[in-house]
Amino acid sequence: MTLRYRVGFFTAACLLALGTSVGLASAQKAPTIPYxxxxxxxxxxxxxxxxxxxxxxxxxxxxxxxxxxxxxxxxxxxxxxxxxxxxxxxxxxxxxxxxxxxxxxxxxxxxxxxxxxxxxxxxxxxxxxxxxxxxxxxxxxxxxxxxxxxxxxxxxxxxxxxxxxxxxxxxxxxxxxxxxxxxxxxxxxxxxxxxxxxxxxxxxxxxxxxxxxxxxxxxxxxxxxxxxxxxxxxxxxxxxxxGNVPRNAEIARPVVPAVALKKDTVMMMEDRVQLPRAYYVWHSVKAFSPDDAALDALTDIIAGGKSSRLYRTLVYEKQIAQDVSMGNSSSKLDGMIMLTATAKPGVHPRELDVEIAKAIADVAARGVTERELIRVKNGMRASTIDRLSSVLGKATQLSYYNYFTGTPDYMAKDLERYESLTLADIQRVAKQYVAGQPKIVLTVVPEGKKELALIAGDLR
Missing domain, CATH: 3.30.830.10 (Metalloenzyme, LuxS/M16 peptidase-like)
Structure with a gap:
């Protein structure tokens, strides 16, 4: 559900390798696209x-x-x-x-x-x-x-x-x-x-x-x-x-009510796979809603890349997961947060669940570090610059902003959403949208291996 014109966040280490000071992102003038x-x-x-x-x-x-x-x-x-x-x-x-x-x-x-x-x-x-x-x-x-x-x-x-x-x-x-x-x-x-x-x-x-x-x-x-x-x-x-193409009648867009999960839903699906994979899904917000940027930052810090908390824990340190990722997908009518983790051979997904729950609870209780937040801000700026590297990239960005905000060159304001984030913002959305909030948990397991699925009693 990749609905935004964005690329993956750069890590702070990458930016440093390029000679970019981690602390100077917000001091640089935001790029513009004259139109x-x-x-x-x-x-x-x-x-x-x-x-x-x-x-x-x-x-x-x-x-x-x-x-x-x-x-x-x-x-x-x-x-x-x-x-x-x-x-x-x-x-x-x-x-x-x-x-x-x-x-x-x-x-x-x-x-x-x-x-x-x-x-x-x-x-x-x-x-x-x-x-x-x-x-x-x-x-x-x-x-x-x-x-x-x-x-x-x-x-x-x-x-x-x-x-x-x-x-x-x-x-x-x-x-x-x-x-x-x-x-x-x-x-x-x-x-x-x-x-x-x-x-x-x-x-x-x-x-x-x-x-x-x-x-x-x-x-x-x-x-x-x-x-x-x-x-x-x-x-x-x-x-x-x-100019001669005739216009049509005005379109009546669907009116959809706000949606919320009321309780945890745990599911299992057998598939032709070698390893079990767990999916955790929470409700998010519409694109450009006030908490949209903070949720992008939160998911990136928890499991958005190889320098994220869960990737370091599950893949590098404990070596119990093949991979782990997390992202916030915000669209025009609604949004969703998804975390996925694939277990290593011989590892039950409940071992992953323990660490996932611990990481989420830690952010909700203690927040994130200044360094983590700076990495996200620098990553967003880097990805923004990358999107402007071609004329097609500029065209798609202008169209996207025009549809969602009514202003084709909205990039400076878009970046400001991230550059103005505080440590308190990240902790708040962790509590409000993820930690302890109703979610969907789906485990995809190899055919005939139902015992590898997470059940309600496994969840932390």
Whole structure:
């Protein structure tokens, strides 16, 4: 459930090796991304960022639709359309979208999560008109070419992707086992982004066409252009290619109530795995909520990397775990904290549970150290700078901030959320959201080894 445009935190040691003073992160000026934003009469948002450093341009088409906009029985449509959008449109025959871009030296891809679907191209600056024209044609004129043959082809691709990512990989079904317990059945986060095989099989051309009409409209999209281009020319091309795409009716977003776990839920699942793995999941907060940054810091300190408390204890010192990780995933409607730990051969997960409970209780009771907090702050700054290392990275960041905060260049304020954190903040959220709070505990065990699962009596 990786829903944020972030990379892993750097450790303080890495920063020191690079010659960066651990204590100086907050003293450096936050980076900015100069931009221009305007809206076409049909509702399409356009964000421009000119960067002349290299003759490369990136275009991101950000559609405000993800699996969180689906309904039970009609799951997987957002991700399915991520694939269908590459199948040609009224003026682009099947296969030509990729072929024409590649001939111009450009590449393209897309992705889907709970909250959005994006499509992006990167290539030489002179390919910008082609990129925009291709994107406009599939936004406005894909449906006339939609037929059952295309749908069946991409349906089979998505089904195979599901098998490769969920059904036929070790521990692959853990995530979708947790979601319906974390969220009630009518909550749009209670199913995985890829959807169910049954829903994908049942989807008709009419079903997916209705989904496209509702969400793939200019008034539900943002086009971000970043790189080496002339802003006036880009505006002309955007108006020419996208200006005639008709807007759709305003979208009524799902209203979901606040969700909370009321008690611990302990589960076990057999799988074709060699080692037992324990999953601990707590409710978190929405993206950019007041406690979002503090929870990011907390999870990083407990088990966010090789310098974290639990990694040192479980993997290095006691050598009872193959791996351990923890993260805070915050999305538009809700969030969740997940900790995973895989036992070493011959080790029962209850040995891991003792150390996990001890580490969490220690943070809640005694807090964290100044050094740990500085490491997190420096790590966030380092990852922020890394995200700006390419024009595509800038484009995705501008689109992301625009959707979640309404301000494309929100980076300085985003960093301030972390740089203003105090030791008391970390201790408080440890108590409020994790230590002693209701959680889901799932143990995935090798087939026929149910005795390796954690039970309620094992939990500390």
């Amino acid at each position: 221009e934003k305007f809206t076409l009469p049909n509702g399409l948002e356009v964000i421009l960022h000119v960067d002349r450093s290299v003759p490369i341009v990136a275009v991101e088409n950000f559609y405000k639709v993800g699996s969180g906009d689906e309904k039970r029985g009609r799951t997987g449509f957002a991700h399915l359309f991520e694939h269908v959008m590459f199948m040609g449109s009224q003026n682009v025959p099947v296969g030509k979208f990729d072929e024409w871009l590649e001939a111009a030296g450009a590449s393209n891809n897309g992705s889907t999560n709970f909250d959005r679907t994006n499509y992006y191209e990167t290539g030489p600056s002179n390919a910008l008109p082609l990129m925009l024209w291709l994107d406009a044609d599939r936004m406005g004129w894909l449906l006339p070419t939609m037929d059952k043959e295309k749908l069946d082809l991409q349906r089979d691709v998505v089904k195979n992707e599901r098998r490769q990512s969920y059904d036929n990989v070790p521990y692959g079904r853990a995530y979708e086992t947790i979601l319906p317990v974390m969220f009630p059945s009518n909550h749009p986060y209670s199913w995985p982004v890829i959807g169910s095989l049954a829903d994908l099989s049942a989807a008709s051309v009419t079903d997916v066409s209705d989904f496209f009409r509702q969400y793939y409209a200019p008034n539900n999209a943002t086009i971000t252009i970043a790189g080496d281009f002339n802003a006036d020319s880009a505006k002309t091309w955007v108006r020419k290619y996208f």
